Amino acid sequence: MTDANHQKEQTHSASLLIHCPDQRGLVAAVTDFIHHNNGNILYLDQHVEVKEQVFFMRVEWDLAGFSIARDHIGADFQRLIAGRFHMQWKLHFSDELPRMAVFASKLPHCLYDILSRWQSGEWQVELPLIISNHPELETVAKRFGIDYHVFPITPANNKAQARKQLALLKDHRIDLIVLARYMQILTEDFIDNYPQRIINIHHSFLPAFPGARPYHSAHERGVKIIGVTSHYVTTKLDAGPIIAQDVVRVSHKDTVADMIRIGQDLEKIVLARAIWLHLKRKLLVYGNRTVVFE
Amino acid sequence: MTDANHQKEQTHSASLLIHCPDQRGLVAAVTDFIHHNNGNILYLDQHVEVKEQVFFMRVEWDLAGFSIARDHIGADFQRLIAGRFHMQWKLHFSDELPRMAVFASKLPHCLYDILSRWQSGEWQVELPLIISNHPELETVAKRFGIDYHVFPITPANNKAQARKQLALLKDHRIDLIVLARYMQILTEDFIDNYPQRIINIHHSFLPAFPGARPYHSAHERGVKIIGVTSHYVTTKLDAGPIIAQDVVRVSHKDTVADMIRIGQDLEKIVLARAIWLHLKRKLLVYGNRTVVFE
């Protein structure tokens, strides 16, 4: 389906994202587990939050020659290692193909960027569905052959539309939702259905300028640098765990329109970076922060 | 033809890009010319190269109510002002619609980005033509409904193909050529036909790593920051006047493949910035440097 000119076939690998109370011997236990089952570690990174005494780890290993069958890795890891250390963990395989839906409103720049990357094979993902509260971007969706569903939103129909959107997302077995400058606040029920699986791009350097019209606020405040923030959506507006941020210098010469233009380039790049980190399973949320295993 | 949702109608304006030997009274003379003819200055910026004693200026003014007819502005400015001060100048009108051709090879990221911006109405430009030395990106061109011409290049047919490309460009009345990761060296004759009207994106922080495979060289050298450079093409390879540059941090963890992936985001943003500056007539080349009136 994708152009596939980027798609390089990699060896299949498995990755574990782990966190647990910090204690002696964690790294040794996990690496021993892989080592003794004939796995070759491709990537290992760990992090300890010293104050809270919490341990985080990402380890990825080559599945070629690994002596535990793919279907049994999780159960074996739980029985032999995770249980003993009270670990919370997620196991992923590099050949899984998650399914992503994009929500957009009227601004096309992030949507075009996402579609271009998907189409070029930059990301290992399926993209069966675009949802919007406006009809304007349907031409963009059609250009790439993706279904485009319009759900007009009003204060009155807000919750009912959210339920219909959820049904549609379930029908399409969507794993990840990307808000590509979708200018609506999601319902709590909607968010609760996709914990740590909704990525938003907010057009300010959070926690500065949350909410509406941040470029106007930045101009009004006279800041010399503007930024954008990609984060997981929680029920607290613009306050979820931050995945990626970037900034750019502005000056007194820049009008609000200039800031919007300059900022949009950042928005699409930072949103794409967050999506990539999520798809590559490099993100672990702890409290309201992310551990990013780059 | 474009989506036009970005396209805000602005007042028409005229702009002058001027350079000449520095001397007293230059700013006063130019602003008087506009002022006395009832023009309202929207933008004025000047720069003096102190060592070489050269003066540069960009001035833009509202055409509404301007007392000189559009067709006579140039002649009047030459007779009344420019001649006296030995000025070299270019006059542009904001409602002109330049015509741009894009050259690409096999990498789609810059081409997609350019097409998306054009299609969204971010730029005031016509884009009738894509030229490539390979057939791969034709599907991308078709998606946006643009003519795609393949000119395979070999050492033997190099010059002949360049002449055919030039004929095609003339047929389409092309004003600006953008090399969107076009992996061929242009002939001198070709370049001479479009002085200061061919924009290239080079995937290194020039003058570091000119030529082929700069990400490989950057990795080999162990740099901690990589960059990209957009410049006007001259007959000296990767040595033309620099328009825009940007950089990003890397570490020992980043492989050549990581650098390529990270760098491609910079490439498309920096190339787009250079195109925008050119289209907005904010660039003036002097010697081998650019004056950028941002």
Add this chain to the structure above:
Amino acid sequence: MTDANHQKEQTHSASLLIHCPDQRGLVAAVTDFIHHNNGNILYLDQHVEVKEQVFFMRVEWDLAGFSIARDHIGADFQRLIAGRFHMQWKLHFSDELPRMAVFASKLPHCLYDILSRWQSGEWQVELPLIISNHPELETVAKRFGIDYHVFPITPANNKAQARKQLALLKDHRIDLIVLARYMQILTEDFIDNYPQRIINIHHSFLPAFPGARPYHSAHERGVKIIGVTSHYVTTKLDAGPIIAQDVVRVSHKDTVADMIRIGQDLEKIVLARAIWLHLKRKLLVYGNRTVVFE
């Protein structure tokens, strides 16, 4: 008194910082004034706030050969130009030597940086006085031979101490006050005595994290970039006109202590940049924003 190895003798020049309602002919009028009096313009920059229709300008010219005597320039400019256009303006001469006082608490990094720059002759300024609420940094002051005055601050003596500080500052004919991580809130009366002449460095990317312990807040919020802000002090805490900002990337690996260490490098550089802009008369405050003529 300074090492003077940086101090290059420049031609003396005059500069005007101007703002007024935007109207036709402003640039021409000012440049004519200089031109007709035989002045050679070294620098000219202007800015128009289009929405508020306010015009800003900085112009600097060589005094050699200028036909108006130094003492009469201001009056002549007012009579011939400024009055007519309702301009507010400030006239400065490049050979003036402003007098600066530094306020510090216990952290030495900004103080050392300021003293080193002053001592090396990087800045054209006199530095007769350091004030602190603690005795710790007196050894630093002594190392550079500067008077160090300790004013312990309590909620009870706050206002009385401010009055004593003001008396001391007046005695030393201080023009500019720099808060080099001075951890006290100034009284309104104190601030009113030095409008747009008190520069502070705040250790966050304002408006994010105003007030106390911003690095702790940044760590708690999980931001991926931290910053610092230099601004003129107004009676509204951490809300005065921003002069300069800079940022640096952090990650989940960085503890609060790391952020403090990394941030301190930014603090001293950004504070020094703001001081330099002020000393070079490149700053114009309008509303709560700065125009920076770089």
Add this chain to the structure above:
Amino acid sequence: MTDANHQKEQTHSASLLIHCPDQRGLVAAVTDFIHHNNGNILYLDQHVEVKEQVFFMRVEWDLAGFSIARDHIGADFQRLIAGRFHMQWKLHFSDELPRMAVFASKLPHCLYDILSRWQSGEWQVELPLIISNHPELETVAKRFGIDYHVFPITPANNKAQARKQLALLKDHRIDLIVLARYMQILTEDFIDNYPQRIINIHHSFLPAFPGARPYHSAHERGVKIIGVTSHYVTTKLDAGPIIAQDVVRVSHKDTVADMIRIGQDLEKIVLARAIWLHLKRKLLVYGNRTVVFE
């Protein structure tokens, strides 16, 4: 001797910097060694150069309760682990106090910055000695109470002076040499005496603009970003392993003098960052590149 207000007492720790051919079980072997001897790991990071199949690791652990006596750790690690895996390794203790000499010429900014950090207790280092080829900065050294030795350098006395410098450095048991804008090329013999223990700051974004007067070259080339590079000195000029780099935007308005002024702020910050990384034992050189365990 230092102001000590920064100096926080930390638990003593040991760190190992390791590299060896990549093979299964490396991380497990090292962490087991520490774990089984009752060591609590404070920091662990590893890196694999996939192409060359080389493994790098930095591990730091708390010495409190560690069951191997400090003097025996190295021998035990060699016998039990390192020998088996053909590891090259360095063992450091956090309470070691390395001895650093600074070389400077006439520019004071890096020297002042280093002395200020040392004096404030930012770094755990002794600084008994400053060497220069000029007398100008002796006043700076005196201000901080450090011995200042002048070795005038000519093409004729170059090698003889290097030998005298080496003798002086040996007398002072110097572990690390910092070239703080020392404008002389060191002799091969000198460099061979301090492999990976001489840190230089070069005032360009290497490999662009090596050698003399890089700001002049950057201005001439018309780059839009300038940078600085800190690296270990090797016998190939400006080509040693890069430790840290940073950049800053410039424009056509910036003269060479502006670039020098702006660049000097970067120079002192980047040099200080490299020194800090070296002192904290976070650097491992492999081939001509550094692995930086941040």
